Amino acid sequence: MSTATAHPWHDDSLSSGPPVKSVDRALTVLDILAREGEASLSQMARELGVHKSTVGRLVETLVRHDLVDAPNGSGGYRLGVGCLRLAGATAARRDxxxxxxxxxxxxxxxxxxxxxxxxxxxxxxxxxxxxxxxxxxxxxxxxxxxxxxxxxxxxxxxxxxxxxxxxxxxxxxxxxxxxxxxxxxxxxxxxxxxxxxxxxxxxxxxxxxxxxxxxxxxxxxxxxxxxxxxxxxxxxxxxxxxxxxxxxxxxxxxxxxxxxxxxxxxxxxx
Amino acid sequence: MSTATAHPWHDDSLSSGPPVKSVDRALTVLDILAREGEASLSQMARELGVHKSTVGRLVETLVRHDLVDAPNGSGGYRLGVGCLRLAGATAARRDxxxxxxxxxxxxxxxxxxxxxxxxxxxxxxxxxxxxxxxxxxxxxxxxxxxxxxxxxxxxxxxxxxxxxxxxxxxxxxxxxxxxxxxxxxxxxxxxxxxxxxxxxxxxxxxxxxxxxxxxxxxxxxxxxxxxxxxxxxxxxxxxxxxxxxxxxxxxxxxxxxxxxxxxxxxxxxx
DNA sequence: GTTATCGTCGCGCATTGCGCAACCTATTGT
DNA sequence: ACAATAGGTTGCGCAATGCGCGACGATAAC
Structure with a gap:
């Protein structure tokens, strides 16, 4: 699809525009990892319909915040401990x-x-x-x-x-x-x-x-x-x-x- | 800092550049919410050093993925159930x-x-x-x-x-x-x-x-x-x-x- | 050897995210 | 009642920024 082709947002069922595209994509990466358990960059790129390098930059950012674990040796990327930290902070305040x-x-x-x-x-x-x-x-x-x-x-x-x-x-x-x-x-x-x-x-x-x-x-x-x-x-x-x-x-x-x-x-x- | 002032990145303790700025900011929002438990847009804008509307868009994106709960009635934004979903997926694979x-x-x-x-x-x-x-x-x-x-x-x-x-x-x-x-x-x-x-x-x-x-x-x-x-x-x-x-x-x-x-x-x- | 898969790096274009300011709506104080 | 503060929303225009691209290096499969 390269630059500005075809359908603007086909994947997300949400109708109105995407407030911040790159963030939306990054969060979708998290969703994918939650669903798949493990995935490679190219795999995610395919699923998102974007270029490898794009996903690469996104996950790098996620890795910095510990939300994603970089592949230790072999295997793909996975969700990281940062998710658990967030959940801890979330659960503590729920009533x-x-x-x-x-x-x-x-x-x-x-x-x-x-x-x-x-x-x-x-x-x-x-x-x-x-x-x-x-x-x-x-x-x-x-x-x-x-x-x-x-x-x-x-x-x-x-x-x-x-x-x-x-x-x-x-x-x-x-x-x-x-x-x-x-x-x-x-x-x-x-x-x-x-x-x-x-x-x-x-x-x-x-x-x-x-x-x-x-x-x-x-x-x-x-x-x-x-x-x-x-x-x-x-x-x-x-x-x-x-x-x-x-x-x-x-x-x-x-x-x-x-x-x-x-x-x-x-x-x-x- | 508005447009291109002074030092490129002095705030982040990480040396090399920020891979995707907007994503980095969005994730920082999550960190802030995890730490504070609750925060208003303006509050986060102040802490991030960006404009209200900017944070507004970031948060809206987070809300779409259920990572943040919009203020029900009064009070500020909080971490949402999406964090718990992610944690569930994370924890299941940990050993x-x-x-x-x-x-x-x-x-x-x-x-x-x-x-x-x-x-x-x-x-x-x-x-x-x-x-x-x-x-x-x-x-x-x-x-x-x-x-x-x-x-x-x-x-x-x-x-x-x-x-x-x-x-x-x-x-x-x-x-x-x-x-x-x-x-x-x-x-x-x-x-x-x-x-x-x-x-x-x-x-x-x-x-x-x-x-x-x-x-x-x-x-x-x-x-x-x-x-x-x-x-x-x-x-x-x-x-x-x-x-x-x-x-x-x-x-x-x-x-x-x-x-x-x-x-x-x-x-x-x- | 070849071939396929996976991640990284630079470059250049224009998309996209940003700051701004005005506006709207509570909520608070006098 | 009215002003004043704080929180949030919308539209616009600029350029910064994120993106696609293709090339490269590494590793593994066969």
Missing amino acids: VSLEAQPVCDELSAVIGETTNVAITREGVAINVCQSEAHSTVAMRNWIGQHTALHATANGKVLLAHLPEEDRAALLDTGLTPFTEHTLTCPAALSEELHRIRTRGWAFAVEEFEEGLNAVAAPVFDHSGNVVAGISVAGPSYRLPPDRLPEVRAPVLRAANALSLRLGHVGHVRD | VSLEAQPVCDELSAVIGETTNVAITREGVAINVCQSEAHSTVAMRNWIGQHTALHATANGKVLLAHLPEEDRAALLDTGLTPFTEHTLTCPAALSEELHRIRTRGWAFAVEEFEEGLNAVAAPVFDHSGNVVAGISVAGPSYRLPPDRLPEVRAPVLRAANALSLRLGHVGHVRD
């Missing part, structure tokens, strides 16, 4: 309550039911974020509300990942029944929590309120701890028990998306 | 044995004693990396050597962070005494391991060889697991028990540095 809203919105849009994100403090679950589906009948607003850990999907997720001793202590303090389906037997609940841990998600069928069902999944932070739960809840007539498995995947995806925003690297699981 | 050498070298240079990095496989510690101090008397070469987990500083660190059941199994198989200081009582060792976990580092005084002392600390990978231990070891006459605490900080720093290279974000602890 569930700030990141949750868009993920919540997305999830409720997909499923068409109300979604919540909850954290746990001093033995109770606290809802920090909620998104209503477009639907007509607005559910109650749960934000800020404290709920018991043993009777909701989100609560059970949080409870399941509490430190051993805290969990044991809570099981012993007595499990208030809210409906006839609430798990009030410590042993049964303990088994259920184990299943939740190994399975990776939880559901609750009319355990907190008659006619209210929910599905929840754990949210991890950058160091792999469970810091929140994200859930979808709806009335039994719209979200009957047999429909619960089908919302599993979207909920897990949302949980992963939120985890990612908090710095929980990798571990995509379908 | 202890490849990253350990420079850290080992640095540590042994600082302390003036031999340093080792060890991992654990099937109940034993395996040294994967070693660096000798400039010192005259070369110690034995430990690389590749298999050692017991319960009798060295590195081994105890690794043992302390093994999964509960593996650890228990190893304690039961009998603890070979190597010297009269070797911990051979399972209960005592178990207590020691607990101390190591809470304290964050370990030492061994003539537990494996008479006249050989060591200090070790755990190395974490991107998902927070302990994947290695790094240690400093030396003869008792140069590294007597009362000097051990003073090498604690350098060893911890080295462990952190290595952890960082493996993608373990944040958690700087002195």
Whole structure:
């Protein structure tokens, strides 16, 4: 294509002009390396549709900032430790309550039911974020509300990942029944929590309120701890028990998306 | 500096020219954000010594690649989730044995004693990396050597962070005494391991060889697991028990540095 | 030997990124 | 209420700057 031929920007799906072309290309190099793991200059040049030497200069600049590792001996260029430094600085400042809203919105849009994100403090679950589906009948607003850990999907997720001793202590303090389906037997609940841990998600069928069902999944932070739960809840007539498995995947995806925003690297699981 | 004033590049400590100026500036923006956590356009413009609009365009490009989050409502620009994505891709390809050498070298240079990095496989510690101090008397070469987990500083660190059941199994198989200081009582060792976990580092005084002392600390990978231990070891006459605490900080720093290279974000602890 | 792949170096053109200044919008202070 | 400060956005015109090009050196494959 050489100088000013044909299509201005065919690669990036973004419509309006590229603010700074060389920077855009450099960042695309990072994307390529993230995807490929390793690449040679010529390879990247081909993919970007630019000349070798151009990419050469770009990656040299990236190398100076440690974002790319120059090929040690054989092999191609790779992402460097600078990326990890940046991520450290990013993760340190991230907070569930700030990141949750868009993920919540997305999830409720997909499923068409109300979604919540909850954290746990001093033995109770606290809802920090909620998104209503477009639907007509607005559910109650749960934000800020404290709920018991043993009777909701989100609560059970949080409870399941509490430190051993805290969990044991809570099981012993007595499990208030809210409906006839609430798990009030410590042993049964303990088994259920184990299943939740190994399975990776939880559901609750009319355990907190008659006619209210929910599905929840754990949210991890950058160091792999469970810091929140994200859930979808709806009335039994719209979200009957047999429909619960089908919302599993979207909920897990949302949980992963939120985890990612908090710095929980990798571990995509379908 | 406006148009072509005075000195070409006095600011960058790097001698030769800047390969691609705009990219270099953009990456510096990332560095600034990593350091400050949050910054406004004008602020960055001041620090870079360029015009607001210039930084504006650079940042816009960064935002398109999700490396920077535009100010939601109030506050300044921050690093974005793209950094975390990059780090994920980086961390996935990193390996202890490849990253350990420079850290080992640095540590042994600082302390003036031999340093080792060890991992654990099937109940034993395996040294994967070693660096000798400039010192005259070369110690034995430990690389590749298999050692017991319960009798060295590195081994105890690794043992302390093994999964509960593996650890228990190893304690039961009998603890070979190597010297009269070797911990051979399972209960005592178990207590020691607990101390190591809470304290964050370990030492061994003539537990494996008479006249050989060591200090070790755990190395974490991107998902927070302990994947290695790094240690400093030396003869008792140069590294007597009362000097051990003073090498604690350098060893911890080295462990952190290595952890960082493996993608373990944040958690700087002195 | 030849051939292919990969990275580096200088050169010269014009593309492209930059500084500037005006403008717009909060937010703050009196 | 109004001024004043700070942050961000837009358009323009100049030339600095980044780019393509082709040649060269190195290494490896065959």
